[in-house]
Amino acid sequence: MSMETEGERLAELAKRRGYFFGASGAYGGAAGFYTFGPQGASLKSNVEDAWRDRFTVQEGNFEIEAPTIMPEPVFEASGHLDGFDDMLVECPECGESHRADHLIEDATAIEEAETLPIPEVEALIADHELQCPTCGAHLAGESVDDFNLMFETNIGPGSSTPGYLRPETAQGIFVEFPRIKEYARNSLPFGATQIGRAYRNEISPRKSIVRTREFTQAELEQFVDPERDEPALESVADVAVTLYPAAEQEADDGDYVETTVGAAVEEGIIGDAWIGYFLGIAQEWYERIGVDMDRFRFRQHLAGERAHYAADCWDAESEVDGDWIEIAGFAYRGDYDLSKHSEYSDDEFTIFRQFDEPKTVETAVVEPDMSVLGPEFGGAAGDVKSALEALAERDPDAFEGKTVTVEVDGETHEVDVDVANFRVETQTVSGEHITPHVIEPSFGVDRTVYTLLAHAYEEDDVGDETRTYLSLSPDVAPTDVGVFPLVSNVERLVERAEGLVDDLRESGFSVVYDDSGSIGRRYRRQDEVGTPFCVTVDRDGLEGDGPDTVTIRERDTARQVRVPVDDLVAELRAVERGGQPFDDLVDRYDLVESGTDA
Structure with missing residues (x-):
């Protein structure tokens, strides 16, 4: 491995290979905004589809798509106008604004400075003689103020209606509850999901796409009768999880709790069965899409850290570059949201x-x-x-x-x-009419993409050179298959390769065709963007006495097997989508020992 940090390696690869890069670069850029390139947009879309399959389709939930701009009364009711703030400190010399809690966390051993009251934050800045990261000026004595993170806009011309870009997708679901409940035949429990953009005017965006001003959320609002409805906890009771409860975080010798979902709920470590149910589902889903489970945990919010609406909350966190980042939150919101919208609006937010x-x-x-x-x-x-x-x-x-x-x-x-x-x-x-309670699993799609890339990054030696590859799960990899003619100046090889591209695309595979440069260079390009399999058409496969064959190369091990062309689609479908191990192909077909990977 090079001396670069994990984040630096990832940022360089992401820009070079078209995963993500700073937006509007031609005009100097704007902090906190990123463009997903061809590879990143595809990976992100695949993550969203995988989430939709598990949390919408398999759970039997409804999906909606609400506007990203909503009128001011929505956020007055939700509490965002008064309580959606971060702590801001402004440099007296250069005028740059910074998140005060982040400055403290970067300079001290304090991990959750956002839970501290403002006077204590101001005292810590003075005690530790913290300086402006931009110009180095001392910040002691500067006031720390609450800064509302919502982007304000106007709806319509003239004396228009004030509105805000939504800071979360959840309110779109809550506001439409009176209509959604009709589709659920006014019967609990039911869930509504939404995948879409959200906007927060972050004081100091950082860590690439981890903390941005525009991002994608995938959220589920599960509406339940708290006295009658229980989740199918037995379906995830045996799922092993790594938990970091609040009590362990506050203890001098606190440590992780390695347990199962069922045991954690039974022992009261996880206080609500619905929260436990969704933690179990999320654990299995994250593992399926390729998150490194040795760098993954569920951390319970400390009392001062919880949002104003949450009775309890756990974060799914991944470790990247030595830091733990939140990639999802699981909150028991109670009846706060529906009660507030019932109070402020003219509609009915109850269930009979x-x-x-x-x-x-x-x-x-x-x-x-x-x-x-x-x-x-x-x-x-x-x-x-x-x-x-x-x-x-x-x-x-x-x-x-x-x-x-x-x-x-x-x-x-x-x-x-x-x-x-x-x-x-x-x-x-x-x-009687009751106000349902809400359990909310909320996933950060951009942060999940970042985690997958970081956890998939690998380096090894193939032949006499170092190879970089992304060991992405086939479930989310941007491209399913790369198809190459071994050489590009033999018409028969090119025609056969182009025909295979058409066949594979018609069968639903995402395919890239490449005939530029040596076969080894082409393999390296696909390895570096995470393509799980490459298919190569060569003379040996077309000039024998038997049926035409091609080679299938596996990304992670660089092993190749020769399979009949007529069986190619079925075999790729089995190993890429059916979960069949590549070892099965190695057992059934000839392992290619040539030097074509160089």
Whole structure:
């Protein structure tokens, strides 16, 4: 390995081979924005498809696509206007803004500085004599302020409606809950997913595509009845996981807990079965798409770290370049979101829960005499009526006296109980309206791509040279197969190779054709972008007495086997999509020992 860091190697390869690079370079670029090149866009799309298959299709969930711009009241209800902040410190010399918690984490052993109160952060900056990373000026004594991360915009011209680019895809699902529940036949549990762009005006974007201002999320909102619904925990009970609970993080000798999902839920390490269920699914999914499980863990949020809506939250984290990065979050959001949107909007965010048997209940009812309220309270009469109805539902005992008092817009109004027409009725009801609880697995697609590339990066020696390759899972690799004629000046080889490209594409494979340079150089190019298999057409395969053959080369081991052309599609489908080991091909066909890999 070279002396470059893992991140530096990855950034160089990503730019050179078309995975990702800084956007708008022709105009000097803009920090926090990246373009995915041909390889990166394909890898990212494959990750999204793999996530969709597991978390939408296999779970039987609905997928929606909501707008990325939403009106201001949505984010007032969700709490983002007041609570979606990071800590900002501005350099007094160069004016550059920095995330104060990141400066502390970079310079000290403190890992989660964002959980600290601002006065303590200011004190740590002074105590450690932290300096501006841009110009070196001292930051002691500079104020640390909350900075809201949302991008603001206007909807429409003139005196337009204020809006924001969504900082997460979740609100699009919550806002549309009244419609989505109809597609679920008003029956819990059900889930809604969304894969799309989100925007956060990060103070100091860093680590390439790990922390950007525009990124892709894949989120599932699972709506459940907390008193009745339980997940199929037995299906993931035996899944082994590496956990880093809050208690272990806070202990002097804290360590990871190696256990299973079932045991962790039973012992209370994971406090909610739904969270445990999704951790188990995610563990298996990450392993399937190629995350190195020796560099992967689930870390529980500390109390001061949790979002305002989360009763509990765990992060899936991957290790890259010596740092742990969050690649997914699993939060128990309770009924916070639906209750807030019910409070702020004019729609219904509940589900009707049917009783096992009808129940007889007493219901407080008021039918105010508006002929009295109107003249007495004027324009406030309607609000007084509503306040009386709400009070009867909330506190029937308030109507026991001769008068009852309600408050409207800060003003107290007294109404005769006789005018309120209060009474208690006996009714038979078949059910009740409840506000579902929400469990949210939220995946960062860009960070997952970064993790896969970092964990797939390998170097070895083939022949007398060092080879770089990406050991990407066939499930997500940008290209399935590379097809080459051994030499490009023999018409028969070229025609056969071009025909195989057509056949493979018609069978659903992503194929690249390459006839430029030596066969060894072509292999190296495909190795470096992670193509799992290469097919080579040579004279030996077309000039024998038997059926035409070609070679299939496996990326990771550089082994080659010779297979009949007529069997090529079926064999590639078996090893690439059916999970058949390449060793099976080696056992059944001739292993090619030629020097064509050089």
